Amino acid sequence: MNLYLVRHAHSVYTPDEMGRPLSERGFKDSKVVTELLKKEKIDYVFASPYKRAIQTVEGIATYINKEIKIVDTFKERVLAGKPVKDFTAAITKVWQDENFAWQGGESNKTAQKRATDSLFQVLDKYKGKNLVIGTHGNIMVLMMNYFDNRYGSEFWKRLEMPDVYKLSFEDNKLLEIKRIWKTY
Incomplete structure (x- = not known):
């Protein structure tokens, strides 16, 4: 089973975090994401409730x-x-101390647990399927970091918008992480 974590494409900045849309460049790149994922035999598509994450994976859905x-x-x-x-x-x-949280914010540990708990629920429910998750850079890296601590703040700083990583699993055990964005 494969899980494709998709960091959203470039968006137009607005203070409305939930409703921030993709930019013109973001829409063009989301079409490339769709073409890339068409080759991967995707079964289901999930996304963050944020508009930019949804718009990035709409094409494959x-x-x-x-x-x-x-x-x-x-x-x-x-x-x-x-x-x-x-x-x-x-x-x-927050990357230096995984338990530190700014007032009203989440520590890396808390955010990682939130996301990976859902990730494992999805993996359990859709065993053997190829899944796409449209998400965001920091939380995506925290999910990847759960499995392999090489994925940290320096890795996050190098992510592109969009970016796509394929995580291959066998019985919820991670076998491999492979970047597929820019490899087409």
Whole structure:
């Protein structure tokens, strides 16, 4: 079974985190994501409730003629309860100490547990199927980090928008992680 984690394509910044849409470039790249995933025999598509994550994987859902299953816990990690003054310093701190959380935010450990609990539920329910999850950079890397700590903040900094990683499993045991974005 394969799980394809898809970081959303480039989006237009708005303060509306849930409703932020893809940019023109993001829509073009989402078409490439669709073409890439058409070759992978996808069975089901899941996404964060955020518009940009949904829009990035809409094409493959349409292609396989299935509705996107929205999973709230695949949304991006909450860094802090209100905007931080220095994003780089704030994000660096949570990656340095997995138990640290800014006021109103999630620690890496908390966000990772939230996402991986749902990930394992999906893997159990759809055993043997090829699944796509449209999600976000930080939470995607935290899910990957659960299985392999080589996926950390430096890896996150190098992610592209979009980016696609194939995680191959056998009985919920990770066998391999392979980047498939930019390999087409």
